[in-house]
Amino acid sequence: xxxxxxxxxxxxxxxxxxxxxxxxxxxxxxxxxxxxxxxxxxxxxxxxxxxxxxxxxxxxxxxxxxxxxxxxxxxxxxxxxxxxxxxxxxxxxxxxxxxxxxxxxxxxxxxxxxxxxxxxxxxxxxxxxxxxxxxxxxxxxxxxxxxxxxxxxxxxxxxxxxxxxxxxxxxxxxxxxxxxxxxxxxxxxxxxxxxxxxxxxxxxxxxxxxxxxxxxxxxxxxxxxxxxxxxxxxxxxxx
Numbered sequence: 001x002x003x004x005x006x007x008x009x010x011x012x013x014x015x016x017x018x019x020x021x022x023x024x025x026x027x028x029x030x031x032x033x034x035x036x037x038x039x040x041x042x043x044x045x046x047x048x049x050x051x052x053x054x055x056x057x058x059x060x061x062x063x064x065x066x067x068x069x070x071x072x073x074x075x076x077x078x079x080x081x082x083x084x085x086x087x088x089x090x091x092x093x094x095x096x097x098x099x100x101x102x103x104x105x106x107x108x109x110x111x112x113x114x115x116x117x118x119x120x121x122x123x124x125x126x127x128x129x130x131x132x133x134x135x136x137x138x139x140x141x142x143x144x145x146x147x148x149x150x151x152x153x154x155x156x157x158x159x160x161x162x163x164x165x166x167x168x169x170x171x172x173x174x175x176x177x178x179x180x181x182x183x184x185x186x187x188x189x190x191x192x193x194x195x196x197x198x199x200x201x202x203x204x205x206x207x208x209x210x211x212x213x214x215x216x217x218x219x220x221x222x223x224x225x226x227x228x229x230x231x232x233x234x235x236x237x238x239x
Contacts, residue, residue, distance in 0.1 A: 011047045011048075011049060011053060011055070011119075012047070014047045014048050015045040015046070015047045015121070016045065016046055016047070017044070017045065017046070018041075018044050018045070018046045018069075018120060019046075022046055022069050022118070022120065023041060023044070025069050025070075025092070025093060025183055026044070026067060026069075026120060027093060027095075027140075027182050027183075028095070028136075028137060028140040029041070031134075031136030031137060031139065031140050032130070032134055032136055032137060033134070033136070036130060036133065036134045036136075036137065039126065039129065039130075040122065040126060040130065043122060043123050043125075043126040044120055044121070044122055045064075045120070045121050046069060046118055046119065046120050046121075047118070047119055047121070048116070048117075048118055048119075049071070049113040049116070049117045049118075049119055050113065050116055051113055051114060051115050051116060052112065052113065053112065053113045054110055054111065054112050054113075055073065055111040055112070055113065055119055056097065056107045056109065056110060056111040057107060057110055058077070058078055058106075058107055058108060058109060058110055059106050059107065060106060060107050061105075061106055062097065062100045062101050062104060062105065062106070062107065062124060063123065063124055064101075064121035064122060064123055064124065065095065065097055065098060065101045065121070065122045065124070065127045066095065066096060066097055066111070066119055066120065066121050066122075067093075067094065067095035067096070067119070067120045067121075067122075068090050068091065068092055068093065068094050068095075068096075068117060068118075068119055068120075069092065069117075069118040069119065069120050070092055070117060070118045071092070071113060071114075071115055071116060071117020071118060071119075072089065072090070072091065072113070072114045072115050072117060072189075072190060072194055073089065073090035073096075073111055073112065073113055073114065073117060073119075074086050074088075074089050074090070074111070074112055074114055074197060074198055075087045075088050075089070075090065075096070075109050075110070075111055076109065076110050076112065077109060077110070078110055085200075086197065086198050086199075086200060087109060087152070088151060088152075088174060088198075089114075089171070089174070089175050089198040090111070090181070091175045091176075091181035091183075091184045091188060092181065092183040092184055093181050093182040093183025093184065094180050094181045094182075095144065096111065097111075098141050098144050098145060098148075099145065099148070101124055101127050102131075102141075104124065114194045114197060114198075115194065143179065144179075144180070147177070147179050147180050148180070151174060151177065151180060154170065154174065157170075163239065164201055164205050164208075164209055165208075165209040165212045165213065165239050166238075166239060167199055167200075167201065167209075168195070168199055168201070168206060168209035168210065168213065169209075169213055169218065169233075169234045169237070169239075170234065170235070171195070171198055171199045172188075172195075172213075172219065172226065172228070172234050173231060173234035173235040175188055175190070175198075176188065176228050176231055176234070186227055186228060187222060187225045187226065187227045187228075188225050188226050188228075189224055189225040190225055190226060192206050192207050192210065195210075210226070212239065213234075216233070216237075216239065217229055217230060217233075218230045218233045218234055218237065219234070
């Protein structure tokens with residue numbers, strides 16, 4: 001077995017118990033019964049990732065189910081497979097990797113922090129226990145898998161879009177997904193450079209696209225982030 005990378009070792013060393021405020025940001029805890037919730041809380045950990053840190057690496061065995069408390073992450077392949085392709089972004093409140101956890105297999109993608117981020121982790125053993133004992137947890141995971149399937153079908157469609165403005169619009173819509181990113185709310189804290197990393201365009205071209213979407217009344221650029229004014233238009237509108 002390969003030794004853990006330095007960033008992964010450091011993340012484990014930084015792990016701590018979550019605060020009450022952080023627990024309030026975990027959407028699936030509310031679906032559990034009191035005994036189930038107590039067991040989950042006892043197992044949950046939170047760690048601090050710096051920009052560039054890897055949360056998951058291709059080929060590593062799965063040990064936790066992860067969720068983003070605060071910050072911004074990206075899911076991608078790596079350069080050993082050719083040009084780096086970003087599959088999706090992960091916004092606050094999003095939990096990811098449940099398919100890998102269910103199959104107890106190695107990761108087939110990288111998850112990397114685009115900025116300083118707080119990440120929660122539930123050990124695989126507790127994930128399995130909740131699947132065996134909690135109806136509410138099963139429903140949440142099933143909903144996650146269903147929404148994730150729709151997200152990746154949409155991502156394939158985005159790959160075929162030639163308009164950079166629409167590529168930015170569709171990627172923004174994915175980051176504002178009410179079920180996969182429930183804690184984003186109406187405004188997403190993201191820079192143009194971070195959005196460029198996720199979309200695969202230059203920062204200058206992203207800036208042009210944001211100006212177009214703002215003029216259409218779909219978004220509003222605010223200090224430190226973006227506010228969605230018409231989510232449906234971002235998902236399916238034409239320019």
